[in-house]
Amino acid sequence: MKAMTPRGEANYRTLVECCPEGVLVHDGQTILFANDALARLVGTRHGGALIGQAVLTLVHGDDRNLILAPASLLPDTAAAPLPVELRLLAADGTTVQVEASGQHLAYEGRPATQLMLRDVSHRRAIERELRDSAERFRNLTYLSSDFYWETDRQHRFTRYIYAPNHTPTQPIGAHIGKARWELPYTQPDEAGWVQHKATLEAHLPFRDFEFSRLNTSGEERYFAISGEPMYGPDDSFIGYRGVGRDITAKKHVEQSLRESETRFRSLSELSADWYWGQDEQYRFTRISTRVGNSVVANPAHLLGKKRWELPGCDPDDPLWNAHRATLDAHRPFRDFEYSKIDSKGNKRWCGVSGYPLLDAAGRFTGYHGFAKDITERRQSRDDLERFRAAVNALPDTIFIVDLHTLRYVDVNDEACRKLGYAREEIIGMPVWMVLAEYSKDQLREQYARLLEHPDQSDLVITRQRRKDGTTFPVEIRRRVVKTASSLLVLGTVRDITERLKGLRALEESEQRFRQLAENAPLVFWLE
Structure with a gap:
């Protein structure tokens, strides 16, 4: 020194x-x-x-x-x-x-x-910040994705880091040195890979590119990856880095939803003539109709309109006011009937059912439901109502009996008035409870004879029992009617109380006349 x-x-x-x-x-x-x-x-x-x-x-x-x-x-x-x-x-x-x-x-x-x-305090602080930043990046990557990856200029993997809770489909390290499409895959098809390669060759960022592979158990797993290009100090392209997610559960849910939608549409086509959707203002946003539907010949013309804005509808009708109140309350509805004018100028009847739609936050977003062309049913119902009105106006009792059960299927208003029952009480009632003089077996024998001659009717005179237990004489004319699903007995019943009283009065008058003739002292002769 x-x-x-x-x-x-x-x-x-x-x-x-x-x-x-x-x-x-x-x-x-x-x-x-x-x-x-x-x-x-x-x-x-x-x-x-x-x-x-x-x-x-x-x-x-x-x-x-x-x-x-x-x-x-x-x-x-x-x-x-x-x-x-x-x-x-x-x-x-x-x-x-x-x-x-x-x-x-x-x-x-x-x-x-x-x-x-x-x-070196500042340097160490920067190093700690870098470590903390790397740790935060790693944690965020694990929270938002299942793996992190990097590739080189030829798109071959150089890094592949899995989140702790992710199960790889390939052995650890199997990706390194290979391009994504060089590993076994099931989806996408070749066209899908060509499009993805074009994105990479253009050095463009991408999001949610989906593909699938088989894991070691043979189960198909689905993934979605996102990536961005990396550049060196001289701004030259050096590869890609990005993250990926296992979306198998999401894919299974989507598949279940598609299958459910398919079943839903199949059932819709079987049970209805068209399916419809509306927004929160009740304007049509979607109409799926069967071919040949005369009510909705051109669904595109209905989009953007409300139901009561269709041709032939009167929005001021109390019927529509009540329907709008149901919609404003966001309640489901069933079999709401209304009429409209079709493309040929004919009046058609529709029956619709709908259910409110809510988003994930519980906010009302519109309605969807089914509809049917009920014109024929409505016409049949109107015809039936006119027929029933005419039958109810008749002075005689009209009844229909099921030949198999011997129970009333229907009666007119005169039957209810004569017997003292409400219609609901008579429907389903055994016939022998009303016909006082016949048992169940006797009625079955009579109806069997009618069935042997379906083109003929019979006439019986008997007594009917009222609800209060009293009876009265009647004349019944019956015949068998065959329908597509059952055998019925159609009959008319006429109260003959007054007729019998007249006959008895006539007999009594003739009897008195004979008695007078036999006791009189005069002699009658004819020349």
């Missing part, structure tokens, strides 16, 4: 005072020299204030062995000393992270050690 000359020490002091890094010279116990840069590191006024202090007072307790064992700073080889990190204690009690390297020298004629102390 060569001692410095006074001139050399002066030059040394000038040099280290200009040094931006902290310089400390000590003899193993006491600080012999400290520059102002070091003073700024530890929060003192100037370097001279540190001279004479124990060197260990500047060093954190856990790092003092680095100062007392200078071999760690000063290797025996001729190579440059290796820097080590230690913590200095600042005047305010905080620590300063520094990188230290040292060498032996003679200072003021005695052996000493010189330490170069570089503040």
Whole structure:
């Protein structure tokens, strides 16, 4: 170790005072020299204030062995000393992270050690921030995706990192060095891969490209990946990086929904003539109709319109007011009937049922439902109502009996008035409860004879029993009627009480006349 000359020490002091890094010279116990840069590191006024202090007072307790064992700073080889990190204690009690390297020298004629102390606190803070950022990126990647990937210029995988809870379809490392389409896949088809390759060759970002592979168990797994191009310092393309998600569960749900939709549409076509959808303003947004439907010949003309805005509808009709109240209350409805004018100018009747639609937040978004052309049914019902009105106006009782069960199927109003029952009470009632003089077996024999001659009718005179138990004489004419699904007995019943009274009165009058004739003294003759 060569001692410095006074001139050399002066030059040394000038040099280290200009040094931006902290310089400390000590003899193993006491600080012999400290520059102002070091003073700024530890929060003192100037370097001279540190001279004479124990060197260990500047060093954190856990790092003092680095100062007392200078071999760690000063290797025996001729190579440059290796820097080590230690913590200095600042005047305010905080620590300063520094990188230290040292060498032996003679200072003021005695052996000493010189330490170069570089503040690395900012660098370490940046490194910690980078580590934290990388950790956050890793956590966000795991939360938002199932794997992270990178590729090179030829789109071959260079990195493939799985989230902890993701089960790979391929053995770990099987992707490295291969392009995505070079691994076994089930979807997409060749055209799908060509389109994806064109995106990559154009160095464009992409989102949610979907493909599927078989896992080691032979199960098909679906994935969606997103990626963006990477560029080097010279702005040249160096590959892609991105994330991917396992969307198998989503695909299964979508498949179930499609199957459900298919079943729904099939049932709709079987049970209805068209399916419709409306927005929150009750305007048609979708109409799916069967071919040949005369009510909705051109569905496109209905889109954007409300139901009561269709030709032939009167929006001021109380019927529509009640329907709109149901819609405004967002309640389901069934078999609402209305009429409209079709494309040929004919009046057609429709029967619709609908259900409200709500989004995930529970907000009303419209209606959807089914509809049927009920024109024929409505006409049949109108015809039946006119027929029933005519039958109810007849003075005689009309009844229909099921030949198999011997129970009333229908009666007119006169039957209810004569017997004292409500229609609901008579429908389903056994016939023998009304016909007072016949048993069930006797009625079955009579109806069997009628069935042998279906083109003929019979006439019986008997008595009917009222609800209060009283009876009255009737004349019944019956015949068998065959329908597509059953055998019925159609009959008319006429109350013959007054007729019998007239006959009895006539018989009594004739009887009195004979008696008078037999007892009279006169003789009658004819010439």
